[in-house]
Amino acid sequence: MAILKVNIVTPDGIVYNHQSKMVVAKTLDGEVGILPQHAPIIVPLSIDEVRIKRVDSENHEDAIAVNGGVMEVRDNVCTIIADSAERERDIDLDRAERAKSRAEKRIQEAHEKEDRDAVQRATVALNKAINRISVSKHRR
Structure with a gap:
């Protein structure tokens, strides 16, 4: 089974770094779902939550408050670069x-x-x- 490595980075450092089955984010043009083997893309993100379905459990999903930024997907790596981002547990x-x-x-x-x-x-x-x-x- 292919997995997607997810990194969320802000000027303060790495906010999130885990393996995922799927990432759902809101772009300026609407919501996008990213699965492993996704074609390479770079998209601007809206102020919204990013949902990440983890590989460790069927029901494990993380929510991250992302305040805009850019998402790049390439070679099963999803990288989000944002001015600020917070995990639900840190808010x-x-x-x-x-x-x-x-x-x-x-x-x-x-x-x-x-x-x-x-x-x-x-x-x-x-x-x-x-x-x-x-x-x-x-x-x-």
Whole structure:
């Protein structure tokens, strides 16, 4: 049985390094599933979770909050390079909820000032916080 090696790397180092049966990620064009022997690709990723079905157990699936980045698949190696990424077990839920509240407040203030750039930046921060909250709920 062929396996897929999965590496997720940020500027802080390796966040994830395991063997997998399948990786599911959301690209800018939609969701993509990667199996062993997949054709080589390089795709930009959206702010969303990456789901990884591990080889060690039929039901073992890891969820990683990835805040954009790029995924390259080649020679049964799936490498994700992202500005930030967190495993579900490493997410501080209280911190993520505070970040969500701050981003919502910043969006409201930016709308009042009619500052489109600030709205856009705060919306990205909100999406990151929501992603982290969502992924943290996968904890066992």
